[in-house]
Amino acid sequence: MPDLSALLQPRTIAVIGASTQPDKVGGMPVRLLSELGYAGHIIPVHATAREVQGLPAVPSLDALDAPVDLAIVALPVSASLDAMRQLACNGTRAAVVFTSGFAETGGDGIAMQAELAALAQAHGITLLGPNCLGAMNPRERVFATFSPIPLTGLPPVGDVGLVSQSGAFGAYAFALAREASLGLSHWVTTGNEAGLHVADVIEWLARDDATRVILAYLEGCRDGDRLRRALAAARAAGKPVVVTKVGTTEAGARSAQSHTASLAGEDAVYQAVFDEYGVFRANTLDDFFRLGYVLSRGRRPTRWQPSAKEPANAVTPVALVTVSGGVGIMMADQAESLDLPMPPMPEDAAAALCSAIPFASTANPIDVTGQVVAQPAVLLDAIAATAQCPDYGSVVAFLAGGVGAPRIWPGLQETVDTLHRSGTAAPLLFSGLVDDDKRRWLEARGALVFREPAQAVQAVAVLARAAAQAASAQPEPAPATAALPVPDVPPEATSLSEFEAMQWLAACGIPSAPHGLARDADEAVRIAESIGYPVAIKLCSPDILHKSDVGGVVLNVISAQAARAAFAQVQAAAADHGTPARFDGALVARMVRGWGELMVGVRRDPVFGLVALAGIGGTAVEIFRQTAFGLAPLTHARARTMLRASRAQALLSGHRGHPAIDADAVAEVLVRVSQAAATLGPRLDTLEINPLIVTAQGVIAADAVVTLHATDKPSH
Amino acid sequence: MPDLSALLQPRTIAVIGASTQPDKVGGMPVRLLSELGYAGHIIPVHATAREVQGLPAVPSLDALDAPVDLAIVALPVSASLDAMRQLACNGTRAAVVFTSGFAETGGDGIAMQAELAALAQAHGITLLGPNCLGAMNPRERVFATFSPIPLTGLPPVGDVGLVSQSGAFGAYAFALAREASLGLSHWVTTGNEAGLHVADVIEWLARDDATRVILAYLEGCRDGDRLRRALAAARAAGKPVVVTKVGTTEAGARSAQSHTASLAGEDAVYQAVFDEYGVFRANTLDDFFRLGYVLSRGRRPTRWQPSAKEPANAVTPVALVTVSGGVGIMMADQAESLDLPMPPMPEDAAAALCSAIPFASTANPIDVTGQVVAQPAVLLDAIAATAQCPDYGSVVAFLAGGVGAPRIWPGLQETVDTLHRSGTAAPLLFSGLVDDDKRRWLEARGALVFREPAQAVQAVAVLARAAAQAASAQPEPAPATAALPVPDVPPEATSLSEFEAMQWLAACGIPSAPHGLARDADEAVRIAESIGYPVAIKLCSPDILHKSDVGGVVLNVISAQAARAAFAQVQAAAADHGTPARFDGALVARMVRGWGELMVGVRRDPVFGLVALAGIGGTAVEIFRQTAFGLAPLTHARARTMLRASRAQALLSGHRGHPAIDADAVAEVLVRVSQAAATLGPRLDTLEINPLIVTAQGVIAADAVVTLHATDKPSH
Incomplete structure (x- = not known):
């Protein structure tokens, strides 16, 4: 766990390469710290000057009695490395290095940056940079930066x-x-x-x-x-x-x-x-x-619940109050697209509004109409009634140019103040033209203010999501990797054969098409008859990756005679291959009939490690690119989300009159696939099941490709 | 063609229902017109007052010598209708009716509004409203509104x-x-x-x-x-x-x-x-x-061309100049997503930039780095060089907080002025924090100013599109409807049978699966043998719409024996139908094999008439909902756009190793379908071909549904 306290809360700061000219890179931090009221000890380090910008300077760090908390390094590349060597020896706790010309320029810069990093690490120095603009802690007036921007205001x-x-x-x-x-x-x-x-x-x-x-x-x-x-x-x-x-x-x-x-x-x-x-x-x-x-x-909505459709979100009932029917519709469009329910106004409040303004709309959006100019109380009552009504979690009010109108503002202040002091009212979000003073007044009472009404509605969705996340601050723990079988793979292998992959996945409990490996035509027929026609017959050769391109795949084989012919064809495909190709036999697999195809895969990302992906398979995956990603191994919840996000869910929920199938079970298959991939550890490069066929009995893997890293080190 | 001149450029304005109280609905127009300098003649009409807000009033319109150009009606519902009756007789050219309580309240209001409209139409009065806030022409100081908003500034x-x-x-x-x-x-x-x-x-x-x-x-x-x-x-x-x-x-x-x-x-x-x-x-x-x-x-880009990918858009090469590498990346993300090319900086300008700031990036985005604070000339030179370079059509410059910096602003003014006066430089779009005075100064010289850098890039795309549209201001003319055969349909029919529909579409030149209508099993076999197996055999009955639900469809029929069985099955389906169903025979159609399914349809929109839709058919159309719409009959260009927008194009361009097929020919089929639908005139309700199968020979209609309005009047 990194400690930034010496960087952001230092009691002593040395500026190495301090300049007597306040606007230079080495002068600016001295200027900022002294002008803007840093209360700690500032030590300019300057080879020759006895004083820098009115502060006593030292010629080098050696001249100090005690180590500093933070050293700011404003020197050219090689000098900054020298300085770091010195800092390493004298107990400095943190260093900011502004200097550019390190790794971003390539060449020597990379090696010099590596040395910088190694020195910091070896001596426990918290290092910020190089090639950075530094850090600030406005509360404690720490300005470890050469940006002049704090001079014009904080x-x-x-x-x-x-x-x-x-x-x-x-x-x-x-x-x-x-x-x-x-x-x-x-x-x-x-x-x-x-x-x-x-x-x-x-x-x-x-x-x-x-x-x-x-x-x-x-x-x-x-x-x-x-x-x-x-x-x-x-x-x-x-x-x-x-x-x-x-x-x-x-x-x-x-x-x-x-x-x-x-x-x-x-x-x-x-x-x-x-x-x-x-x-x-x-x-x-x-x-x-x-x-x-x-x-x-923003205050969190007083009522919200996790979204059933999109677990990352939350839904919250919102009251939309508007002085413009048109803007009310825009806000309703926005709320609907964010899945925010808009329950109608409670009956008594609705009756009160209607008796005051007969043309007002008490559905939600609640349109108090332009009449509000003549009858401001109606607007204020609508805001108060909805904010106090337990049916709503937030109130968004569009006031156009009226917020600051002399006939409305005093009453609005009273209403907002009363609701704020009640402590139980739903949060208020306003949109309209509001000057800065009035905006600050409203914000000080927990209201948010926007010019764009759509943004006020979006804010409600954001706050509901934040509320839901805070309530489940502990995310679902990463699933314990099930004790799954690990395939026995020679160190030099760069893939599993389809037969090996199917065997292994089946052993991991992933529903797979019944299959067997046939060494000759007789065995192909025996396997086909034991699992039932129709079958697919596919070439197994470690030397041929794209077997369908060479005629190595025969589908819809429906008889013993056809099975013999198919076996002969795939065997010939291996023999006729341009380069010599081993022939390990033919995979005989039952053709699975379903009404849709999913795909699920796992691959290694160079930064984040194993990543699972899932979506609709076949043509759709290439044309619509709706594949969903998740970190592997997957949690069950994440797998469910991926099914929804990729629209794969649509094939599971009674699509075109087919029976609905258990989406939890399908999600469990995704989880299992991601766990199986994880058992291969760093050897795994990619695993892909495509298609994963949707049938009334659930999903069934009909093909699998597994590629590996040849040694037990991943390529990055 | 409506004439709004009396409404927006009146020489005389009568305010009927004028109020002596300036803030009332009937008082505000009088107040606005007199306070804000309307130069024409204002005539308040007031039953009793001799003077309204200092202007002489008349008791009724009858008291006037000459008709007014514009009458503003600020009266309750029934009185406003009376006023309109009077206006109708005295030659008034235009009327604004503020009054609410007409059609939006339902009931009587609808009839009263219809009378208002009829009076205006019969007497050639340009009518605005009712239930409206009026109109303004700020140039001629016409304020025919009761909104007080002009009082606070124009x-x-x-x-x-x-x-x-x-x-x-x-x-x-x-x-x-x-x-x-x-x-x-x-x-x-x-x-x-x-x-x-x-x-x-x-x-x-x-x-x-x-x-x-x-x-x-x-x-x-x-x-x-x-x-x-x-x-x-x-x-x-x-x-x-x-x-x-x-x-x-x-x-x-x-x-x-x-x-x-x-x-x-x-x-x-x-x-x-x-x-x-x-x-x-x-x-x-x-x-x-x-x-x-x-x-x-915004000035239009100096270079642009219509987009090949998306005809509604245009592409234009843009130079992105930035003082922040990070914001440069954001702008590049935005430009790429809008298909705006970002050619690199011309060599001489690049060399000059690099010699001044070695770490600058001269690829595009052109990152002059934070060094610009010390060397503002580098930024200004980069802007000038790119704006004058014929490789770019626009220059977007992100200046962060630097626009107004004392070291940058005078030079920036000089640069912008020089470029502006040259008359040939590419337009400039700035983003950053800019105060109002400087913003106006820049805008006066044709530059646009944004706070959000992404919006500056979006503006370039908008302006390129506007330029492309202005250059082709005459849109493609609606295609002449081809002389296509019209099916002979009895007045009471509400649909064509699939056989009728297929016959008709084939006669219209739409490639269709070979087919025939069989009255008995022998004829089914004869048709199947003449068009070739496999065939589909489908029930034809005007009484059964969803034939597959009752077992009325048999696919993949591959022999005479199977054809007889299939015929018997669909005939039985009609006989076994709960309610008596006529049996017109069975459609025998060749099963077409392809690698993808499109759908194309035409339907009647209650407002806009015939609308065509197209997209990928089958499962995808329901799951991904990427159907594209176009007004029917389609132009060829629109049909091409629909193929792209719906991703249907992906199935035509060498998908998964299949041969690419002629997209123009497919678009022509869409056009022909839309024209065929139009021949049915108001009788057409919907026409849908799904699937339209993609084969190496082009697209082939394999199924068609046509529903009709029973008489020759559409339902709206």
Whole structure:
């Protein structure tokens, strides 16, 4: 568990390479710390100057009596490495290295960065950087950064911890947080991540009392386990994590690689990781900050329950109050698309509204109409009635330009104050044109304010999800790997034959088509007759991977005569193969009839290890690309989610008049497949069952491909 | 073609029901017109007062010498109808009726509204409303509204025409336009649309010289032809139309119906209409205004071409310049997802950048890094070099907080000014934190400014699409309906038999499975032997719609013996049917083998008439719901788009090793199907071919269902 206390709460800070010019990289931290009121001890280190920006300087670290908590290194590449060697010997607890020109430039930079990392690790120094913009703790006025941005103003001290791999993104985020009055607890940029990763900062923030919400910007991740541990810690602490992970497209991934030498990895796998730990993902800066605002400031709905359709979400009944029927419809569209129920207004409140405004709509959205200008009490009563009604978990009110209207604002203040003080009313979310003062007044009483009505409705869904996650902060434990048989594979093998794969999967308890291995035509007929026609007859040769391309597969074999012919054909296919190919016989497998095909697989991701995927098989998987991913081994809940997310569920629920089959049992097959893959440990490269046929008796594996790493070391 | 000149450019305005109290519904128009500088003649009509708000009043319209251009009616329901009767007789050219309580309340209101509409129509009065918030022409200071919102400030006069069915939405939109300094030409709210529809206003704005961009808010549309004519006029005039159509979900549609009695209709059909005319669709208020801002203010890219993948779009090469590598990646992700090419920087500019900042990235995104603070010239040179480089059509620059920095701003002004004056440079789009004054300065020189970098990239795609649409302002003409045979159907028939349908479609030139109608088993065998086994044998009975449910379908019949058995089975199915069922024989059709199934259909939409749909057939169509819609009869280009949008194209382009087949020929089949449906005129209810089997010889219809309206009147 990384310790960032010396970095973010240091009592002494040395600035190595301190500059007498406050705007230089080495001058800015001295300027910020002294101008903005850091209360600890600042020690500029300067080869010649006796004084730096009015502070006494030392010529080198050797001149100090005691080790410092934090050293800021603002030196050129090779000098920064020298400085690190010195820090290693004198007990420094943490170091921030601004210097660029390390791994991101390739060549020597990579080796120098490795040495930097090794020194820090060997001597227990918490290392931030190199090639980073540093860190800040606004509460304790720690500004270990060369960004001038704090000079133009600070955001309020608050509970949002912000960590960014990119410095410039971090600086812009700081400016936006300031503009939006989003309160920050800590601000950290990790750059090349020779020491601290974004993951380490998340993990520390998860345990930091000052932080309730974590915003993280990632370009890539080199250590999947570290990220998973960090996200698990945040989840266990009930702290929502918002992540922007860029490089989602090929072009983006290319730029990410050249930017901070990040391995972008496959976006769907990142998404599976984020899903696993309930991360809120943002693809734009607007979303990043809005999620931060909503999660940090927003009260959780008073009523919610986990969503039956999408376990990552939660549903909560919402009252939509509007002065515009049109915007009411927009909000209803949004609520419906987010599965938020909109129960109608309770009868007494509805009657009161109707008697005041006959044309008002008391269905939900509750349209108090433009009449509200003349009768503001009707709007306020509708807000109060719905916020106090136990049928609703949140109230979203669209007030157009009316929030600040002199005829409405005083009454609105009274209503909001009363509801706030009651302690039991449902949270309020307003949208409309609201000036900053009034917005702050409303926010201080637990209300959220948006200009865009759709965003107010989205916020309700986000808060319900956060509530559900906090209530189940302990995620389902990873399933204990069942004691499954492990196939006996020679060290040099790079695959299992289909027969070996089918045998092994069947032994693992995965329902499979009845099958056998035939060495000659007679045996093929014997097997076919024992399992029943029709059968498929497929070539088994370790030298031929794509057996159907060479005529090595015959389907729908329905008689002994046809079986002999098919056996002869696949044997000939091996013999006629261009390069010499061994012939191990032919797999004879019962043709399974069903009404749909699923596929399930497991593969090794270079960052996150084994990842399971599932979806509809056959043509659809290629055309519609709705495969769902999950970290392997799968939990049962995750397998169920994958069936839903990939639409595979549709084939199980009475599709086209076929009987519904037990989705839990199908999910269990997915879990078992992911566990079987895990038993192969680092040897597993890929496992794929396609098709997994949907029949009235459940799903049945009809084909299996397993590829392996040749030694017991995976390729990365 | 509606004439809105008396409504929006009146020389005389009478306010019927004028109030001496300026904040009442009947007082506000008088107040607005006199306070805000209307130059024409204002005539308050008041039963008793001699003067209203300082203006001489008349007791009734009869007291006037000459007819007025515009009458504003601010009276209760029945009085407003009386007033309309009077207006009808005295030559009034236009009327705005604010009054609510007409059709939206049901009952008598419907009849009264019908009378209002009939009076206006009979006497050539342009009628706006009832139940509307009126209209404004800010340029001529016409404020025919009771909304007090203009009192608190007006948006600049500009070229955006705004029309909203909802009054409150319109008022909020007015306030947002004012806040965003979006210049308005006209502002119209249509309410219950007894006279003018949103469509009429669009059509008029399309011909209005003051308007270049049209923003429209719709809850529903009762007259599809009118909307199509309006959108076609705007398209022909090269004026982009942005539409927010609410009621996209079931809950939203329900609220829409109760709000302005709109028929929401099926959202996919609206989308097909919008696609047909190149409408820019916005689902949130933010998008609505941002599209207005981009289309009204943004310069079109200097280089673009129609997109090969998605004809509704256009592609344009973009230079992404950034001071943050991280944000550069976000922008690259966005550009890639919008198919915007990102060519690398030209060599000489790249070399100059690298010599100034060795760690800069000259690939695209062009990352000038945080060094720009020390070396602002590098940023400015990168912007100038890319804007002048003929490889790029637009330049998007992310400047974080730096736009206004004292070290950057003067140089940036010089660069932007020089590029602007050159007249040939690519348009500039900035993102970052920019204060209002600087934003306006940049906008005055043709640049756009965004806070969210992703939105700056999206704007480039929007502007390229607008450029492509303006260049082909004449949309492809609707195809001349081919002279196709029309089936001879008795007036009472509500369907064709499958045999009739197949015969007819084959006669229309749609490739169909060879087939015949067998009256007895011998004839079934004769037909099967003449067309070749395997065949399908299907019951023909006008009394049984779902023939497979009663055992009326036998597939894969491979011999004469099997054909006889199958015939007997389907005949028995008719005989065993619970209710007496006629037996017309059995359809014998060749089983067509292919590698995929498409579906194509035509159905009647109550608002827009015949609509064609197409997509992948079989299981996929139900599970993935990727059916594409288009207005029928289809153009060839639209049919091609539908194949792409529904992913059906994937089955035609060498799927899984099958040969690629001619997509143009498949599109031609879709066109022919839509034309065939049109020959049935109003009798057609639905036509569906499913499956349309994909074979190496092209697509072949294997099944057809045609349902009809019993008389020659469609049901609506």
